[in-house]
Amino acid sequence: MKKTILTLLCGSLLMACTETYRPAYHHTPEQNWMNDPNGMFYDDVNQVWHLYFQYNPYATTWGNMTWAHSTSTDLIHWTHHPNAIMPDSLGTIFSGSAVIDKKNTAGFGENAVVAIFTYAEKMGQMQAIAYSNDGGYTFTKYEGNPVLTADIKDFRDPKVFWNEATNQWNLVLAAGQEVRFYSSPNLKEWTYLSSFGEGYGNHNGVWECPDLIQLPVRNSDEKKWVLIVNINPGGPFGGSATQYFVGEWDGAHFTTDQTQTLWMDCGKDHYATVSFHNAPNHRNVVLAWMSNWQYAEETPTKKFRSANSLPREINLFVDNQNQYRLGIYPSPEVLAIPTEPSSELAPLAKIEVSVTRGNQPAVISLSNDNGEQVIMMYDFDKNTFSFDRTHSGVGGFAREFPSITTTDLMVDAQQYKLLIFIDRCSIEVFDADGHWAMTNLVFPTKPYNEVKTNGCKAELYKIGK
Ligand code: FRU
Secondary structure, three states, X not given: OOEEOOOOOOOOOOHHXXXXXXXXXXXXXXXXXXXXXXXXXXXXXXXXXXXXXXXXXXXXXXXXXXXXXXXXXXXXXXXXXXEEEOOEOOEEEEEEEXXXXXXXXXXXXXXXXXXXXXXXXXXXXXXXXXXXXXXXXXXXXXXXXXXXXXXXXXXXXXXXXXXXXXXXXXXXXXXXXXXXXXXXXXXXXXXXXXXXXXXXXXXXXXXXXXXXXXEEEOOOOOEEEEEEEEEEOOOOOOOOEEXXXXXXXXXOOEEOOOOOOEEXXXXXXXXXXXXXXXXXXXXXXXXXXXXXXXXXXXXXXXOEEOOEOOOEEEEEEEXXXXXXXXXXXXXXXXXXXXXXEOOOOOOEEEEEEEEEOOOOOEEEEEEOOOOOEEEEEEEOOOOEEEEEOOOOOOXXXXXXXXXXXXXXXXXXXXXXXEEEEEEOOEEEEEEOOOOOEEEEEOOOOOOOOEEEEEOEEEEEEEEOO
């Protein structure tokens, strides 16, 4: 049975939307627990985005991992479908990816959707495949599973892509504190190619959910490969975060001369980020799980737990240190959400902020009648932007929740613009020129209804009715 659960007119229509902290224009599970986005792909024939996700069908905390399934035609409104891949005697179903096998390399049929996932059980983790001949709605597990095993404890989250240059599939997965690369002609037999990790990036946690994608560098014909590696714990503000490496991929080895650890989002609630396979028009669309393992199971929602981030498009630019950086924008679908200018701050809102560099910090604060507030600030001496949620509302559910997150501005401009998206319990701040993004959850006891600015200008928009 299909059920459209996200609508900008929600509340009056559906039970699913009546919870205080239920986001309205972000994907959430109808009920129970969700973590990582999995197997995301775009069906170009039917023009449908498919999103699977780590799901516990029985509780609002982690367990019984299953791939649940939602689809969307605009990345904003989502329809839930029956669970796609369920646990069996080989284990529960951990994270992974999906591809459309256009050339029928696996022999499951032309255009079969092939999911590559991790079986997890007490004895260890291994990779397996399942195929769908109905466009991704129902899957049959391959009888030759598992397709890839190893003698290490943490061996998971396979992400597969087609390599035009070698006419083969490539797979990257997380193996302890490194990633490993493999190749295959048919998605069933995998050959080890190389590993990457030692001596690079952050190692204060386990590496998880990697992805490898080629991205254009802005204002040039150049392209570079970006290796995304989620890590937990070890994030810049504690707990989970997404780091990345910019370099080269020769079909067998990833190399980089990057020396600094770089983070894809500078908030506390942006994890397990990976890209959509087969996105149209060479778009590079990513989605994150909008939470942090430090407190994900404690957040004060009732019927459901966790949401995804807004969809984002990524590319590369060169920053003021002459270093490649990941550029991040809200997807065009996000910018197309209908909005209306508003004099008050609404619970579903967009704020456009314009700032001119000055001698004093520029401050934007959001507050409610209960004295709860979020304070955002440009500090031009330090060339940083920060987000303070220490007094943002309900925050006592975890010691690690109250926090201040900071990013450097990446460029030395005179003018800056921000796009801020508020959806009840989430605030996503985007530098409007796509230099950085910052994603943080907040749980105000009443919606923030006032915006104050100092040294900058804010225009308020209401989202939905
Ligand atoms: C990341 C992760 C993955 C794993 C999944 C299990 O959040 O730990 O590494 O596959 O969650 O639910």
